Amino acid sequence: MRIEDVYIWDINAKWLGITPYQLMENAGSGVARTIEERFGKGLKIAVFSGTGNNGGDGFVAARHLSFENDVTLFLVGDEAKIRSEEARHNWEILKGLDFVKIKVLKDSAYIKSLDLSAYDVIVDALLGAGTRGEPREPIRSAIEKINEYAGKAKVVSIDLPSGYPSGVRVKADFAVTFQWDKEEYDGFERVIVKIGYPKELYHLVGPGDAKFALRKKGEHKGQNGKLLVIGGSGDYYGAPYLASKAASYLVDLVYLAMPSEPAMRISDLDLILRPIGGRNFSPGHVHELLSIAEKADAVVIGPGIGLTEETKEFVREFVKRCEKPMVIDADGLKAVAEDLSVLNGKTFVLTPHAGEFGVLFGVKPESLFIEKAEVVGEKAGEVGGVILLKGAYDVISDGKTWKCNRTGNRGMTTGGTGDVLAGLVGALLALGNEPLRAASAGAFLNGLAGDMVKEELGENFTALEVAKKVPHAVRWVMEF
Numbered sequence: 001m002r003i004e005d006v007y008i009w010d011i012n013a014k015w016l017g018i019t020p021y022q023l024m025e026n027a028g029s030g031v032a033r034t035i036e037e038r039f040g041k042g043l044k045i046a047v048f049s050g051t052g053n054n055g056g057d058g059f060v061a062a063r064h065l066s067f068e069n070d071v072t073l074f075l076v077g078d079e080a081k082i083r084s085e086e087a088r089h090n091w092e093i094l095k096g097l098d099f100v101k102i103k104v105l106k107d108s109a110y111i112k113s114l115d116l117s118a119y120d121v122i123v124d125a126l127l128g129a130g131t132r133g134e135p136r137e138p139i140r141s142a143i144e145k146i147n148e149y150a151g152k153a154k155v156v157s158i159d160l161p162s163g164y165p166s167g168v169r170v171k172a173d174f175a176v177t178f179q180w181d182k183e184e185y186d187g188f189e190r191v192i193v194k195i196g197y198p199k200e201l202y203h204l205v206g207p208g209d210a211k212f213a214l215r216k217k218g219e220h221k222g223q224n225g226k227l228l229v230i231g232g233s234g235d236y237y238g239a240p241y242l243a244s245k246a247a248s249y250l251v252d253l254v255y256l257a258m259p260s261e262p263a264m265r266i267s268d269l270d271l272i273l274r275p276i277g278g279r280n281f282s283p284g285h286v287h288e289l290l291s292i293a294e295k296a297d298a299v300v301i302g303p304g305i306g307l308t309e310e311t312k313e314f315v316r317e318f319v320k321r322c323e324k325p326m327v328i329d330a331d332g333l334k335a336v337a338e339d340l341s342v343l344n345g346k347t348f349v350l351t352p353h354a355g356e357f358g359v360l361f362g363v364k365p366e367s368l369f370i371e372k373a374e375v376v377g378e379k380a381g382e383v384g385g386v387i388l389l390k391g392a393y394d395v396i397s398d399g400k401t402w403k404c405n406r407t408g409n410r411g412m413t414t415g416g417t418g419d420v421l422a423g424l425v426g427a428l429l430a431l432g433n434e435p436l437r438a439a440s441a442g443a444f445l446n447g448l449a450g451d452m453v454k455e456e457l458g459e460n461f462t463a464l465e466v467a468k469k470v471p472h473a474v475r476w477v478m479e480f
């Protein structure tokens with residue numbers, strides 16, 4: 001488990017209706033329970049809280065411990081800085097209790113003069129996952145004060161030893177950390193308590209995935225992704241246009257490469273058109289397209305590209321030689337289905353619906369959800385990339401783990417929503433996301449945009465309307 005997963009699962013838990021209050025209550029009570037199990041009851045306990053949510057866990061732990069122990073809560077910092085609703089709520093409760101003694105410590109000199117020799121247990125809730133840089137005063141003095149008693153009193157840190165990962169940190173007997181051990185944590189002993197995250201979080205795609213995938217990287221033009229979309233043939237230009245349009249809301253630049261005939265139908269100032277000679281792509285175009293791909297961060301290939309032999313050959317040759325992360329969609333899937341070895345060593349997302357999945361792998365995904373997840377995972381492992389199987393529930397796998405996206409509605413069976421999806425996944429790859437994350441977040445945003453259109457128009461809408469809702473879906477996610 002990485003810290004970024006915790007961030008994502010937290011948001012997804014909120015989406016499932018699990019409140020920060022519940023999590024904090026479970027965290028604090030888990031700490032209290034662990035202390036009583038290890039050290040017994042009837043103890044004299046000092047809890048040192050900071051003003052963030054780590055401190056909030058300390059407030060809850062103090063309340064639980066006060067039932068059968070003698071507890072003093074030291075708030076290190078200014079009461080006015082307790083900002084989160086849940087930490088403030090628990091602070092107000094503590095202030096109303098007679099059996100918890102409260103001391104507010106703002107002055108470093110005073111902290112240095114404290115005598116803690118009467119305490120059996122010191123709980124360290126000064127700083128947790130929100131720590132930025134070396135501890136500053138007055139927290140720093142509190143850490144040094146606690147360390148004077150290391151080895152004399154039992155020192156239990158909440159989530160991590162305050163100050164970690166800097167060298168100025170609490171010397172804890174152990175830390176009580178929550179639900180999962182985090183890969184980044186190292187060099188201190190950990191006891192893990194569950195705080196009520198449901199198992200669904202392993203598989204559910206939610207706003208957390210999208211929010212994480214959409215975080216901005218740079219303020220300068222071109223730093224937030226450049227995508228190349230390759231598609232279109234004959235008179236067919238709608239599909240690559242939809243993919244490009246949807247992507248243009250997420251990345252700084254979209255190059256749309258299309259045979260010149262269909263390209264003439266498009267006049268959209270948000271896209272950079274790259275017309276290619278002829279009515280459809282053929283192997284002679286590979287070199288030219290690879291050099292455009294050089295300028296992009298990711299590529300979408302396939303929407304509306306057609307199924308003539310020379311085009312299929314073009315797709316395979318391009319995929320084989322392209323070093324950028326790719327989304328392979330629609331007719332592009334049928335082209336690579338004839339020789340899956342072109343995918344070897346590539347970074348890619350395949351976005352088949354059930355029929356295309358059958359063409360690719362010679363098997364129809366089972367209708368039972370869990371079997372579907374299994375077969376998608378198996379095939380993703382075989383091809384060495386990510387597969388996003390579109391359906392009422394989208395199933396996404398990289399061969400190691402699988403995810404399920406539930407946004408979207410029946411109205412999205414209308415033609416072109418798959419192209420919008422391919423564009424979004426491509427854009428999220430161009431933003432630097434891992435393929436599994438890009439595919440998950442893209443599926444979520446596409447479905448959410450579709451749900452927003454349905455809210456307005458009912459179930460009869462078009463894919464262009466879904467594409468144009470993308471910025472609204474993004475705003476909803478970022479504000480969630």
Ligand SMILES: NC(=O)C1=CN([C@@H]2O[C@H](COP(=O)(O)OP(=O)(O)OC[C@H]3O[C@@H](n4cnc5c(N)ncnc54)[C@H](O)[C@@H]3O)[C@@H](O)[C@H]2O)[C@@H](O)CC1
Nearest residue numbers: 023024052053054127128129130131132133134135136159
């Ligand atoms: N789902 C979650 O996110 C949960 C979080 N929980 C707790 O919440 C903690 C994270 O809470 P927060 O994000 O509020 O962060 P913290 O409580 O770790 O710290 C944030 C506060 O510390 C200050 N600060 C940051 N770096 C500092 C430094 N170097 N010196 C002095 N002050 C500094 C900040 O200004 C801020 O006021 C976790 O460690 C965990 O204990 C638990 O309640 C369980 C659930």
Ligand SMILES: [K+]
Nearest residue numbers: 127158160162
């Ligand atoms: K801590």
